[in-house]
Amino acid sequence: MKLFSSVSDVQDIKQLVASALALKANPYAYGDLGKNKTLGLVFMNPSLRTRLSTQKAALNLGMNVMVMNMDKEGWALETQDGIIMNGTTVEHIREAAAVMGEYCDILGLRSFPKLQNREEDYNEEFFNKFVKFCGVPVVSLESATRHPLQSLADLVTITETNPISAEEKANGKVPKVVLAWAPHIKPLPQAVPNSFAEWMSRAQAEGMLDFTIAQPEGFELEESFTTGAKISHNLDEAITDADYVYVKNWSSYKEYGKLLDFPEGWMMNNEKLKLTNNAKVMHCLPVRRDLELASEILDGPNSLVIHEAGNRLWSAQAVLKAMLEELK
């Protein structure tokens, strides 16, 4: 693998999930694979889980890691071509990316959307230019429109905790997974739900699960991410008999960057949980308690959020392992 930015970069998602779970069972089995290889983690935005889990994943493989908070330790980068750089940007991404590629064997990049210009964000200008000019394999640590390490960890978690018995499976039963929109006080990017949707749609196409998205009107995700998913505007209907409810806020794609009004009744709590098939509840974190998701769920037996965050490690390790194997 030379690029990990989207589910379409992965040839075999079942194999990648299996690799993550094998690494979880035996974390240091490939402890020399990354010897004398360096991972550079470049952050244009803050990070907790992604940074620590990816750093640890690389260490488990014997890699060296260099972390660069470009937003704080560096300076502003220019992405536009054909302009005279007499403003506030100090270095062009053409040079900055190429230089980082000189010192690192693999690079990870986090770069959030600005949520001001939809076309610019959805073109993934910053991420794509970084990939183009750095000249080494790149792992997305969350870009303007996707967060693939999170989605892989989510699929690993669902696979690992799948409640469907062997007999039911033989009869064609698969777990029902629902992505459920949740309230928030800020307009958040669509990266996590876009990514979750494209990974779950792919998993559905491969017979691994059944996938539904529940969202209020006006909060539809961009269509290319949701192909094959059932879409509902009624949370209670959507989560009925669900095995997994994946809770996440996102702001409107249509009214881009705006904080729209939304209807009551979209926060998952124990009352709503009764509608489900004793569903496991997931969230990518950070989560705002009792705004996005009820504390009673987070502190109760149905929450998978910490388990899921733990799996970020093995997912990152599986991706880095696949990249290192091609470097050799």
Next chain:
Amino acid sequence: MKLFSSVSDVQDIKQLVASALALKANPYAYGDLGKNKTLGLVFMNPSLRTRLSTQKAALNLGMNVMVMNMDKEGWALETQDGIIMNGTTVEHIREAAAVMGEYCDILGLRSFPKLQNREEDYNEEFFNKFVKFCGVPVVSLESATRHPLQSLADLVTITETNPISAEEKANGKVPKVVLAWAPHIKPLPQAVPNSFAEWMSRAQAEGMLDFTIAQPEGFELEESFTTGAKISHNLDEAITDADYVYVKNWSSYKEYGKLLDFPEGWMMNNEKLKLTNNAKVMHCLPVRRDLELASEILDGPNSLVIHEAGNRLWSAQAVLKAMLEELK
């Protein structure tokens, strides 16, 4: 050891001091003990000595280290339960701590007091919740009310430089140690003097030294930290015949968070040094020269401040070694 936050977490302080001095003599003797173990250092506040010495200590034991400046690279954490998180805090400490515990075998945490609400600070709400929810052993890198790695290094330094001869020792003589309040322009936490007081009181109880605290009226430390210590409001009297003078400013516990007026004559200098038994002068650093402590002392032969800072390394290494041995 599963927690290092206070002297009461240590079963045998003499043994821990001896371990630190043994590591100083042979830094790489346990260079494989930490293989495939990861230390996460989490800072809610700036750090120089603590960060570098603890990081180096872990490296000497073969550990991996991940540093997370949560205040700068992350976001604001919530500690209160039962509230709707629709304000400025982005993640609850319940999740943040648990997630860090997923990626690290041992965590270190620095979290200063806010000096606004004494009860909140002295309850160590942030530190204790972090310990509770992270699920792995925790080393305090200075909390609201204590700085135990500093105090251990101080006791190591006193033990190492003890001027009492074997003959005097046989006659029951021990070094006289004085904690001496010093002036400052800002209201500083009580963490360092609290910790120093509880460690020296314990060392006194174990026959290692004689302990006195000198402070102006109004600057008394919280009593549970000073049990057994002699208390004086007269600096000159207190330091007479002292073998060690430990200089440190702290703000009032009674008038919490306020910058009180204080009397003249509380800065240690060469003139005052004449009253002592040619005392060694200590300070945890950073020190404001000629405000807290005279340059003539810092630059003279009686200063132990750099030596003492150097011992931070071996103290941290002894604590991490004790934790790693229990992880195995």
Next chain:
Amino acid sequence: MKLFSSVSDVQDIKQLVASALALKANPYAYGDLGKNKTLGLVFMNPSLRTRLSTQKAALNLGMNVMVMNMDKEGWALETQDGIIMNGTTVEHIREAAAVMGEYCDILGLRSFPKLQNREEDYNEEFFNKFVKFCGVPVVSLESATRHPLQSLADLVTITETNPISAEEKANGKVPKVVLAWAPHIKPLPQAVPNSFAEWMSRAQAEGMLDFTIAQPEGFELEESFTTGAKISHNLDEAITDADYVYVKNWSSYKEYGKLLDFPEGWMMNNEKLKLTNNAKVMHCLPVRRDLELASEILDGPNSLVIHEAGNRLWSAQAVLKAMLEELK
């Protein structure tokens, strides 16, 4: 080598260049030399290339690396002696440097000039006091007046790409190197051009190349750096038949800290390139495109800027290797 701050710290520049190129050919040949040795990288200012290349260089030698962004993760340091520290500085460089020396075997320091007081900057007060008080070998990561790791990488790059044939060389021909002033919108330090000038002058004295400086009137560098260099106030004349044009802005030394007006026609572009001997174009980066240097050059076949940045790694590794060999 115990100090690397200026070309005068290097006994044999040809040997150091050769060492860098040997390491480039065989990066891990000395992978155990730095075992159990720690490099501390201390930044008072932002850094991208210097930080990542020096960190990677140390890792290639088996060292541990600790990065300290003192400006962001720490606090303000005092350099003046004899003052009462009752202002904004929290710790004196005497203590801060000495403490860092306790935890590190080698230290690197970046400290930019303030461009307010020329004498203070050119006295290198901060850098020299740090060296004096830390007590361990120090590598400059760019000081107020010099950037020697950059200049070494530049000389490595020129040596590596030298277009002079063996026959021409036998006839005494050497490449013509021109340092060419370039426009900018901010008053920049003279560190890079000062350093480049002193390294190229030394290389010229050792018969390695021919060195010319082109600058508008009023932008003359301090004379001690340019001894032996040909000086021109006409860019076109200076670059005629050049084999290398090293493009860089710097602010006036005479009118210190000011942003002077400057004449038109000082930006290198393809038109000007025609005057040269198909010169390779260099720049230390970051570069402001189409302000300092034309994009058509940066994106064309004559640009060496990424190659040159890549050589920062081997230059740093050669310097660290030389220091480690003396530590043993």
